[in-house]
Amino acid sequence: MDVVFMEDKEKISIKDYQLPSLNKNEVLIKVKMAGICGSDINTYRGLHPFRKPPVIMGHEVSGEVADIGTEVKSFQNGDKVTVEPQQGCTQCEYCLSGNENLCTLRRAPGVGNWSGTMAEYFIAPSSTVIKLPPETSFETGALIEPLAVGFHAINKANVQPGEKVAILGAGPIGLLTQAAALHKGSDFVMVTDIIDYPLDISQQLGAHTTINVASYTDWVKAAIDNVGDKFDKVIIATDAKEIVNQALQLTKRGGKIVTVAMFHKKHLIDVNNIQSLEKEIIGCMTYNRDDFLQAIELIKFGNIPIEQVISHILPYYEASQGFRLVHQKQDRSLKVLLRF
Known part of the structure; x- marks a missing residue:
C-alpha cells in the first residue's frame, strides 16, 4: 500500500509499505481522508518532542472498516x-x-510501532475506533479529532453558558475551539x-468579534475597549x-486561561x-473519549459549519505540496486534507 512518509526534516515522499497482519483486537480501516495537523508541521520542521522521522505521518483520519480481528x-x-x-x-x-x-505509556500513531494515518490502510486497536453517524461526510469526519482538541480545551476551561471567551490564534485548532465554545453556550x-483570512472564517463560524x-500598537487594550470588559476564559x-x-x-479576576498551543520557547510569566x-x-x-463524543454531538447538531475550516483537499500523492501549503501559509490554507 502507499503511505505518506517523512524521510527527514521537510522531506515527504510516497512509499510502498507492507501492511502488517491484523491482530485479534484490531480494526483495519480503509482511509478516506487524513488531515495535516499543526503537530504534523512540527514534525515536518523537526520540532516535535517525540514524533521524529523517519515516520509514516498523520493521526487525523476518517474511513471505512475493511476488516476486523477475531x-x-x-x-x-x-x-x-x-x-x-x-x-x-x-x-x-x-x-x-x-x-x-x-x-x-501512552501510544500514538507515528510513534514507536504504531504507523500514522496517512496511508491507504490504517490499523487501530478496536478500543480507539469510533463510529461516525452515517450521514457524516468523510471530510467532516476527519475534523473530529482536531474538534475534540477544541472541546478538551473548552472543558478544561469549564466554559459555562453566558461566559465571554477569547481565543488567541485562528488556525484550525483555534477555529474548532471557537465552535466548541459556541456549542457549550458561550x-x-x-x-x-x-x-485576515482565518478571521473571515471565524466570523462565518459565528464569532462575535475578531481582532x-x-x-494595533496595543491590541489587548483595543480588544478590551471593543468588548467593554475582560474575559471569563481565554484559550x-x-x-x-x-x-x-x-x-x-x-482575563478577569478569578478567570481561567488554557494553553492548547504547542510551545517551542520558554515564556516569562507575570506571576503576580x-x-x-x-x-x-x-x-x-x-x-479524552468524552471530548470525541461531544465533537460528534456538535456534528450531528449541525448548526456550526465547521467544514468551512477545510481550505484544501488534495490527493495523497500531493502530500508534499499539502505540507508546504500549511507550513508556509500559502493560498489561504487552513485545514488541508489528503484524499486516499
Missing part, C-alpha cells in the same frame, strides 16, 4: 469511523480515570490572529511571543497577575 465484536465491514489516536496502558491511575492522554466569543492583532492557540502575559491581561487576582493557567494535552 475478537472484535462492535464493528463490521463498511462502518464509517474515525479514531481517537492514542492508547494508554489501561492499568494506571490515569487510564482508570478516563485520562489516557496523561498515561506515561454568548460572546472573540478570536484573534495576525492574518487582527497586527493592526491560547498560538505560541506567539508574550502571548501568555497578554492572555493574563485579557496570577496570584493577586486568583487567575489560573491550565495545561491542555490532546483529549
Whole structure:
C-alpha cells in the first residue's frame, strides 16, 4: 500500500509499505481522508518532542472498516469511523480515570510501532475506533479529532453558558475551539490572529468579534475597549511571543486561561497577575473519549459549519505540496486534507 512518509526534516515522499497482519483486537480501516495537523508541521520542521522521522505521518483520519480481528465484536465491514489516536496502558491511575492522554505509556500513531494515518490502510486497536453517524461526510469526519482538541480545551476551561471567551490564534485548532465554545453556550466569543483570512472564517463560524492583532500598537487594550470588559476564559492557540502575559491581561479576576498551543520557547510569566487576582493557567494535552463524543454531538447538531475550516483537499500523492501549503501559509490554507 502507499503511505505518506517523512524521510527527514521537510522531506515527504510516497512509499510502498507492507501492511502488517491484523491482530485479534484490531480494526483495519480503509482511509478516506487524513488531515495535516499543526503537530504534523512540527514534525515536518523537526520540532516535535517525540514524533521524529523517519515516520509514516498523520493521526487525523476518517474511513471505512475493511476488516476486523477475531475478537472484535462492535464493528463490521463498511462502518464509517474515525479514531481517537492514542492508547494508554489501561492499568494506571490515569487510564482508570478516563485520562489516557496523561498515561506515561501512552501510544500514538507515528510513534514507536504504531504507523500514522496517512496511508491507504490504517490499523487501530478496536478500543480507539469510533463510529461516525452515517450521514457524516468523510471530510467532516476527519475534523473530529482536531474538534475534540477544541472541546478538551473548552472543558478544561469549564466554559459555562453566558461566559465571554477569547481565543488567541485562528488556525484550525483555534477555529474548532471557537465552535466548541459556541456549542457549550458561550454568548460572546472573540478570536484573534495576525492574518485576515482565518478571521473571515471565524466570523462565518459565528464569532462575535475578531481582532487582527497586527493592526494595533496595543491590541489587548483595543480588544478590551471593543468588548467593554475582560474575559471569563481565554484559550491560547498560538505560541506567539508574550502571548501568555497578554492572555493574563485579557482575563478577569478569578478567570481561567488554557494553553492548547504547542510551545517551542520558554515564556516569562507575570506571576503576580496570577496570584493577586486568583487567575489560573491550565495545561491542555490532546483529549479524552468524552471530548470525541461531544465533537460528534456538535456534528450531528449541525448548526456550526465547521467544514468551512477545510481550505484544501488534495490527493495523497500531493502530500508534499499539502505540507508546504500549511507550513508556509500559502493560498489561504487552513485545514488541508489528503484524499486516499
